[in-house]
Amino acid sequence: MNSKVTPISGFPEWLPAQRIAEQHFLDTIREVFELHGFASVSTRSVEPVERLSNQGEDADKEIYAVSRLAGGDDAEARLGLHFDLTVPFARYTLENAGKLTFPFRRYQIQSCWRGERPQRGRYREFIQADIDIVDAGELPFHYEVELPLVVADAFSRLPVGPYKIQVNNRKICEGFYRGLGIEDVTGTLRTVDKLDKIGPDKVKALLQSAGLSQEQADQCLALAAIATPDSSFVDQVRALGVEHELLDEGLAQLKAIMDAAAEHAPGVLSAELKIARGLDYYTGTVYETVLNGHEDYGSICSGGRYDALASDGKRTYPGVGISIGVSRLLGLLIGEQGLTASRETPTAVLVAVNDDDSRAESMRIATALRARDVPTLVAPKAAKFGKQIQFADRRGIPFVWFPGSGTDGGDAVKDIRSGDQIDADRATWAPPTADLKAALVSPPTD
Template identity: 65%
Template structure:
């Protein structure tokens, strides 16, 4: 019986997912990020201290457990919080700045819907340093993601970027003290619209109507170049934190325009709901699928990890792999060229010849060609049909000499299992956009 929010992909979908992960992993490593996997559980007080997550955390305890220590563990809802804990615990063993990638399941007890799950896979990169983290890492994050996702047969991605300092400095300049609440309300702009955001700012953040209108006006500013900074300054609000945030945001936008034109847009309504972000924030949309929201997000956190007098600021970004693929699977927007990894089916003339057929398959496998032997001896026509149903492109016929047949074209040639090679395009299942 299916359980809502816990996806189980069919093998063709799982093969697509693995190809996506291969691309993401390879790209992360090309940029020098090292692999890491952390435990699935964290102390509950750690999880609850990082934002509005109390309704999302899954508790972990034994069926016959007591109500003490084990009841205080929860499954992690993202990979940033456990990574911060890992850095603090292992700081003496790490070389800083520490660059890591992490591809792992996370759990959130939210209402399942298309592209949103309770158990899902994330692929994160972060850079953490001791005491201070140079700002140029903020400019690197979107470029890595643009490279990783740009090499996949998916719709074009568009990374929206903002800076919390811009928002908080602007709100301070307006005279609003509860900047965290203003951010939380403005973060709902796409979901509830400007009128309701204005109402909630007045009701929950102590804003006057004119202050709320100014917050909404700031959130409406968007540009692909540094012109957004002029638009903000024209609103007439001044604050040192606002100036600092604008300067940082300009640096990220200009770096992206140089290295990846069209990838990035400054969008001042982006806030991110988690409380640990302190500067740059990112959200990523799939072209044509904008209504589903962000499939990749993150930002700068200067205060997430600390131990005594040591502070470990960082910046990171996370691809919601299950979210992105779930949306695309739901629209049949991705296809794989065959249902199995198998490239060659070795036909079995008679059961007595299975050992010889196994030796042929082994010779092909030694050279990296995915091969299986037919499950039973049957007429060759039936064995070809078996291969065709599974999308296996080649059938190998034992004989004197052996031959191999491309069952798509009908071409059949003599072949030696120690030398024959399929075209590169057939060696592995190919993933394409539908």
């Protein structure tokens, strides 16, 4: 039975060379997370809908419900696919608190699902890479300093181009608003968070329609306009003449982050006091990351401090986390800019087959090379050598091994890019390090 294949929007799939590029990003991110002492966890894909829908978003409109087609009366819970990794991690922490060692440093790289209209950089299925540090009772502030430096380390090893991690502290905003006499702090934060989408004039109108005076609205916009690559934001905020204890605390904490960044990741972080993050559970430092020149694409890495996301009623587990939107990032780098891999297969060597009777010997050679971690494939057919070379060339495989074609009946290996052929011993030969794995390749710029 023939059926027409119809693509489903919002579920990205890559071709083999693009998938190698994606895997390189995932492997690099994982390696950096582990270098910084984070342990891997994996959580189930589904959570009770009630848990997912209680997180300060229009979650009911976004959650994919899960049910058995023959469900009948077996409705033990309404389940939904998780739309981020923070909510399931909070549940995981509560369920396993007695078995975890705190402070617990976790990383998690998994798919998430959001039932929203797909658009540029936003998908229905996507991969996120999260790190969180959670403690029992209290979480020291210094972890808020650490997380953006981990991201900076990961991005320094990847071809993401120039980027900026924008940092703010919710205590600055809340303390400033309270110092102005504003009572609806949460509503004001949400409105100011719309600055990049609707602009200052509309934000000011919204603030005033919510009951703020013109002076209060102007002060809120003046605070949001402050952005510095260093700690000079402190003096600029002080110049606005607003005082509050919480404001002082937030300024001191953000200054500590910027001072650490100046030493460990110079030029990467920016203090941006307009960054608020719309989710209610953030209570301290907040992060958003944009690619320079692609600010309209939005944040590709974000997160912040939360003090009460995970609580069992007796004990609270505060934490700080940051999430790399891997699919979102690669939607730009691979999907739009053409980042790919140098070959469509991990294979570095194709072992030629002289004839059907000698295939067993070609397999022995491949086994010897693989034993030394050289990705190797045996040719599918004992065709003419020219066709076997063509088979390798089409897949980007750089080397072809010819059994018995070397001096005195030994083997030979050919770099099919240059045409150079040399005698080779299967027990010692290895390709250059640069050819052992497929390399990332960016398209030429005009």
